[in-house]
Amino acid sequence: MRFVILMILTMMASAVTAQQNPQAPPSGNAENGKKIFTAYGCYQCHNYAANGGGAGPRLAPRPIAFPAFTRAIRTPRDEMPPYSLKMVTDQELADIYAYLLTFPAPPAVDSIPALRQ
Amino acid sequence: MAKSKKNGVDRRGFLKGAAAGAAAGAAALVAPPLVEAAGAQQAPPQRPAAVPPSAAQLAAETELLSADGHAMTVENAGSDFMVDVFKSMGIEYIASNPGSSFRGLQESFITYGGNRSPEWLTCMHEESSIAIADGYFRVAGKPMIAMAHGTVGLQHASMNIYNAFVARNPVIIVLGNALDANARRPGVEWNHSVQDCAAMVRDYIKWDDTPISLPHFAESAVRAYKIGMTVPMGPVVLVADGDLQENAAKDRSKLRIPKLTLTSPPVGDPVAVAEVARLLVAAENPLILSGRTVRTEQGMKLMVELAETLQAPVQGGGRNMPNRHPLAGGGSVASADVILGLQVDDLWGATHEFRDQQERSYQTITKAGAKIISISSNDLYIKSNYQDFQRFTEVDMALAADAEATLPSLIEACKRLITADRRRALDERGKKIAAANVQALARARTEATYAWDASPISTTRMSVELYNAVKGKDWALIGGGGSRLWNIEKFYQTPGGGGAAAVGSGLPISVGAALAHKKFGRICVGIQQDGDLMYAPGALWTAAHHRIPMLLVMHNNRAYHQEVMHLQRMASRRQRGIGNAQIGCVITDPNVDYAQLAKSMGLYGAGPITDPKDLAPALKIAVERVEKGEPALIDVVTQPR
Numbered sequence: 001m002r003f004v005i006l007m008i009l010t011m012m013a014s015a016v017t018a019q020q021n022p023q024a025p026p027s028g029n030a031e032n033g034k035k036i037f038t039a040y041g042c043y044q045c046h047n048y049a050a051n052g053g054g055a056g057p058r059l060a061p062r063p064i065a066f067p068a069f070t071r072a073i074r075t076p077r078d079e080m081p082p083y084s085l086k087m088v089t090d091q092e093l094a095d096i097y098a099y100l101l102t103f104p105a106p107p108a109v110d111s112i113p114a115l116r117q
Numbered sequence: 118m119a120k121s122k123k124n125g126v127d128r129r130g131f132l133k134g135a136a137a138g139a140a141a142g143a144a145a146l147v148a149p150p151l152v153e154a155a156g157a158q159q160a161p162p163q164r165p166a167a168v169p170p171s172a173a174q175l176a177a178e179t180e181l182l183s184a185d186g187h188a189m190t191v192e193n194a195g196s197d198f199m200v201d202v203f204k205s206m207g208i209e210y211i212a213s214n215p216g217s218s219f220r221g222l223q224e225s226f227i228t229y230g231g232n233r234s235p236e237w238l239t240c241m242h243e244e245s246s247i248a249i250a251d252g253y254f255r256v257a258g259k260p261m262i263a264m265a266h267g268t269v270g271l272q273h274a275s276m277n278i279y280n281a282f283v284a285r286n287p288v289i290i291v292l293g294n295a296l297d298a299n300a301r302r303p304g305v306e307w308n309h310s311v312q313d314c315a316a317m318v319r320d321y322i323k324w325d326d327t328p329i330s331l332p333h334f335a336e337s338a339v340r341a342y343k344i345g346m347t348v349p350m351g352p353v354v355l356v357a358d359g360d361l362q363e364n365a366a367k368d369r370s371k372l373r374i375p376k377l378t379l380t381s382p383p384v385g386d387p388v389a390v391a392e393v394a395r396l397l398v399a400a401e402n403p404l405i406l407s408g409r410t411v412r413t414e415q416g417m418k419l420m421v422e423l424a425e426t427l428q429a430p431v432q433g434g435g436r437n438m439p440n441r442h443p444l445a446g447g448g449s450v451a452s453a454d455v456i457l458g459l460q461v462d463d464l465w466g467a468t469h470e471f472r473d474q475q476e477r478s479y480q481t482i483t484k485a486g487a488k489i490i491s492i493s494s495n496d497l498y499i500k501s502n503y504q505d506f507q508r509f510t511e512v513d514m515a516l517a518a519d520a521e522a523t524l525p526s527l528i529e530a531c532k533r534l535i536t537a538d539r540r541r542a543l544d545e546r547g548k549k550i551a552a553a554n555v556q557a558l559a560r561a562r563t564e565a566t567y568a569w570d571a572s573p574i575s576t577t578r579m580s581v582e583l584y585n586a587v588k589g590k591d592w593a594l595i596g597g598g599g600s601r602l603w604n605i606e607k608f609y610q611t612p613g614g615g616g617a618a619a620v621g622s623g624l625p626i627s628v629g630a631a632l633a634h635k636k637f638g639r640i641c642v643g644i645q646q647d648g649d650l651m652y653a654p655g656a657l658w659t660a661a662h663h664r665i666p667m668l669l670v671m672h673n674n675r676a677y678h679q680e681v682m683h684l685q686r687m688a689s690r691r692q693r694g695i696g697n698a699q700i701g702c703v704i705t706d707p708n709v710d711y712a713q714l715a716k717s718m719g720l721y722g723a724g725p726i727t728d729p730k731d732l733a734p735a736l737k738i739a740v741e742r743v744e745k746g747e748p749a750l751i752d753v754v755t756q757p758r
Contacts, residue, residue: 053758
């Protein structure tokens, strides 16, 4: 019984934490996010590999926290074009974010002979 | 029946008389043919022997008059003298697509002049001719001739003339034209003739002239060279009238070629230079922004000396500083208390943040009270129509002078002001900048690991693999490719930037730069944009035909990608769908096979390469081909940016 109570309390605590933690990303469909990443032109400045380029910063792996990610897209502060709800839904943003979370960490720099200088 | 040109005083007769009269008081005489021209007249051994003329042909060719009394042959054509003029100035090459309006001059270059110094480079577009000359100047430091029709040829050429003008690079543009309406062939020659050739491009050349006599031509050719090479440099136009080219030069022994003496670049006023030095030495965080400052190897050494004297960071890259120098890069506009702009074309842009949103906005990013100093020759020469002069910049001091030429006096003025105590403080600052640069290099290496194994291939990996393929050799970049991950130590290892972002200029500039490197045996490499190449890919053929060794690695993102981003921006602002942004901007369906394109023009070609693991082996083979004297192209399918 004590164990069950403990479990319930733990679950309640987790739910509260999730509601109170604005950093937690929503659930998203990474497969759809991958499609949107191309269809909506994210790759144009950030590359298909999301590694960034001369026109936009690197997005993955380890994307910025979801709230900051959302702000950067909805109300960009720099040269980034704005993407309103009319252009990209919140769910689509979550899907893109889920896709960015799938990128693996890069190889260690010293493991790449061409970068040993 | 047409009036005989042998009768009456027509314009041709007038020109002949004018030429002889104008030369009568000449102090130095030309003794044609020139020694080098005579030596160069020997036919190249690989040419097939000419078929001997028949007796009838011989008779026809040696007849001076036709049956109705018209002149049929000419001795001492005026264009032979024109060739002597160009030879006197040490011009090595002429880049041109052949054209009837300068047929006389072309024949003189290749036969009378022996096709040596200058040598004729066969080009497939006048746009290529100009940019090949531009690229050659960037490395050789001296101009080449680019020849074109005064009408249709110049229309083709105009975009890259503007590009060279904005880069302040001299090109001697020689235009063929037929001024005398009475002597024009009917039809095409009328279409190809114009009252004022240079009018079309006068907004973006430094000077032009239409000589009407051979002495006039000689004087204006020398003047054109001198003006083109005077800082701020730029393209110049010289019109070679058809009659002047094709009619005989009367009394050649009296024609004179003026002496060419180049003008030394303007140096900053000593009083102003002393004040600049005072501000720089007293500054806590000075920053040197360097644009098109360095034109010579010595200039790069001077820039290093200034940076080390002040222990100040130099931003600007390119050929201004060895890019691994501890003071190359670093610092920031926002933290600087004194900003020295050396030959910076857009100092306003460097000191402001501009947002390209629906409502455009900007703000200064300089620190309150920061002093801004400009040393630039741009203030000495400006035109109105084309807006390449950029936004007006409010500065605290402006020296209208050539930055490189001013460096020695500025360095000395700084050294005189630096006490032992100040020296210690400056050295401490330099150590911090150097440490920051070490960290920046480490970050760049780490950043390169992202997408290292991606396909399409990351542009960083492409650049790094290219560097690794040549880094142990005497290499030079002739196009894009350099970054912090390259160790660029020598002035000639980068081609120098500048220009009007003219798409289509990159490939021929690379060819011209590689041509200038050829005599030194350097391995020339560059990263080539796909959209740029497709404007006038015939420049590849020119490289193959003239055996110009170079390796181009395609940054093949299959799009005019900058424009895709602009379309994306418009679509986002208007909120009516993003999916169409690629229409009109991508180069797909079908994909261009650049390796096949290169092969078809006689280059070694490989690709398209999509697996990054295939890149290094392909580059190794291509570099070996280049070392044997061939031009080569590797097609690499890349990430967009």
